[in-house]
Each structure stands twice: as structure tokens, then as C-alpha cells.
Amino acid sequence: MPIPPSINLRPFHEADTEFFAGMAADERVTRFIxxxxxxxQETIQVRIRAALQQDPLDAEGSSRWFLAAEATEPVGIVVSTRKDEGIEIGYWVSPDHWGRGIAGAMVNSALVTIPEVYGTQELIARVDPANAASAKLLTRNGFKLESHHEGLDHYTLA
Ligand SMILES: CC(C)(COP(=O)(O)OP(=O)(O)OC[C@H]1O[C@@H](n2cnc3c(N)ncnc32)[C@H](O)[C@@H]1OP(=O)(O)O)[C@@H](O)C(=O)NCCC(=O)NCCS
Structure with missing residues (x-):
């Protein structure tokens, strides 16, 4: 069995902008987003500014992003945002690294880090039903499919 990749999840910094912008401008990555x-470019800059703003963690819409690095190479990001229903998570892996278990390692790590940051275990995710890898990732990590709204499946951490 292949060894799961070892990744380090740390807060997203302004210096990570180029890595994020590369993914956000890649149609393979945004296909289900x-x-x-x-x-x-404008959308990318607006989103990054919002993520770096560090709004109070109890404020609706407050977000925190994390960069996943394998050794020193950035390989993905995890985003988290406070919503009414819980903390919504999302994850993007650089296409060069798809299919290696990077997202699995990122979500494992995020399930420890994000509840610590926000002080709640109530995590949610919204996924395009055609995004098979993402749906698998969530169910593998204890999320349950709860409902479907406006074309997206809504998952809650059980
Ligand atoms: C979805 C995404 C994060 C998966 O990243 P990844 O590092 O390739 O995922 P992993 O290698 O950890 O695989 C996760 C699971 O999906 C499965 N999988 C991977 N690619 C798949 C595919 N194309 N179809 C079906 N299942 C797939 C893997 O086998 C694995 O399941 P397993 O644990 O049972 O073996 C990545 O494709 C991505 O960044 N996509 C663009 C952004 C996005 O859509 N994010 C999710 C919405 S927020």
C-alpha cells in the first residue's frame, strides 16, 4: 500500500498569493467551484484580502485559510469560513499532485486544526455531486450527506 504523503498545514500568508493564484486561474481546479x-485576477485579489483580514472568529463570514506544504513545496490549500450552520471547509490540491492522497492528508490535518481555531466541531461542506473525489474524501472522513440545495450536496461532520 502506498505511504500517505506527509504534509504540514500552516496559516496562509500573503507570500502564498502566487501559488493560490495559479490554482484559481486553472480551469481543472475551478471546474466544480x-x-x-x-x-x-480581481476576484483572486479580493478573496485573498478577505482571507488575510483576520475578522473575529465568531463573526459570520470570518475566514481562515491554510497552506499545505510537502517538505517545502506548496501542494494545496484548505479554506474555512464561519456560516450559520457551522464552519464550512473547502480544499484545493495543485493538479500536479492529484491522486496521491494529498487531499486526504490535508483534510485529516484540517479536522484537528479548524475545530481548535474556531472552538467548534460543527463542520460542513458543500460539494458539486459530480465531484466524486471530493465526495469520497468527505464520507471517508466522517461527513454525512444531509441535503441538496441549488445544485450542491450539503455534508455535515457526524
Ligand atoms: C478534489 C481534490 C481536492 C482531490 O484531491 P486529491 O489529492 O487528488 O485527493 P486524494 O488523492 O486524497 O483522493 C481522495 C479520494 O478520492 C478518490 N479519487 C481521486 N480522484 C478521483 C476521481 N477522479 N474520481 C473518483 N474518485 C477519485 C481517491 O481514490 C481517494 O479515495 P480513497 O481514499 O478511497 O482512496 C482535487 O481534485 C482538487 O483540488 N480539485 C479541485 C478543487 C475542488 O474541487 N475541491 C473540492 C471542492 S471544495
Whole structure:
């Protein structure tokens, strides 16, 4: 059995902008995100500013991003945002590294880090039903499919 990759999850910094922008402008990555289109530069900058803003953690919409590195190489990001229903998580892996278990390692780590940061175990995720790898990742990590709204499956950590 292949050895799971060893990744380190740490807070996202401004210096990680280029890595994130590369993923956000890649149609393979955004296929199941939002309207499915790659993000333009303005959207990328607006989202990064919001993520770096460090709004109070108890405020609705407050977000924290994390960079996943394998040795010193950035391989993915985990995003988290406080919503009414819980802390919504999302994860993006650089396409060069897909299929190696990186997302599995990132979600494992995020399930420890994010509840510590926000002080709650109530995690949720919204996934395009066609995104088979993402759905598998969530069910493997204890999320249950709860409902379906506006084209997205809603998962809750059981
Ligand atoms: C979804 C995504 C994060 C998966 O990353 P990854 O590092 O390739 O995932 P992993 O290698 O950890 O695989 C996760 C599971 O999905 C399975 N899987 C991987 N690619 C798959 C595919 N194309 N179809 C079906 N299952 C797949 C793996 O076998 C694994 O299941 P297992 O634990 O039973 O072996 C990555 O494809 C990605 O960043 N996509 C773009 C952004 C996105 O859609 N994010 C999710 C929405 S927030």
C-alpha cells in the first residue's frame, strides 16, 4: 500500500498569493467551484484580502485559510469560513499532485486544526455531486450527506 504523503498545514500568508493564484486561474481546479470558470485576477485579489483580514472568529463570514506544504513545496490549500450552520471547509490540491492522497492528508490535518481555531466541531461542506473525489474524501472522513440545495450536496461532520 502506498505511504500517505506527509504534509504540514500552516496559516496562509500573503507570500502564498502566487501559488493560490495559479490554482484559481486553472480551469481543472475551478471546474466544480462556483460557476466553474477560472477566477480573474480581481476576484483572486479580493478573496485573498478577505482571507488575510483576520475578522473575529465568531463573526459570520470570518475566514481562515491554510497552506499545505510537502517538505517545502506548496501542494494545496484548505479554506474555512464561519456560516450559520457551522464552519464550512473547502480544499484545493495543485493538479500536479492529484491522486496521491494529498487531499486526504490535508483534510485529516484540517479536522484537528479548524475545530481548535474556531472552538467548534460543527463542520460542513458543500460539494458539486459530480465531484466524486471530493465526495469520497468527505464520507471517508466522517461527513454525512444531509441535503441538496441549488445544485450542491450539503455534508455535515457526524
Ligand atoms: C478534489 C481534490 C481536492 C482531490 O484531491 P486529491 O489529492 O487528488 O485527493 P486524494 O488523492 O486524497 O483522493 C481522495 C479520494 O478520492 C478518490 N479519487 C481521486 N480522484 C478521483 C476521481 N477522479 N474520481 C473518483 N474518485 C477519485 C481517491 O481514490 C481517494 O479515495 P480513497 O481514499 O478511497 O482512496 C482535487 O481534485 C482538487 O483540488 N480539485 C479541485 C478543487 C475542488 O474541487 N475541491 C473540492 C471542492 S471544495
Amino acid at each position: 462556483g460557476d466553474g470558470q477560472p477566477w480573474d
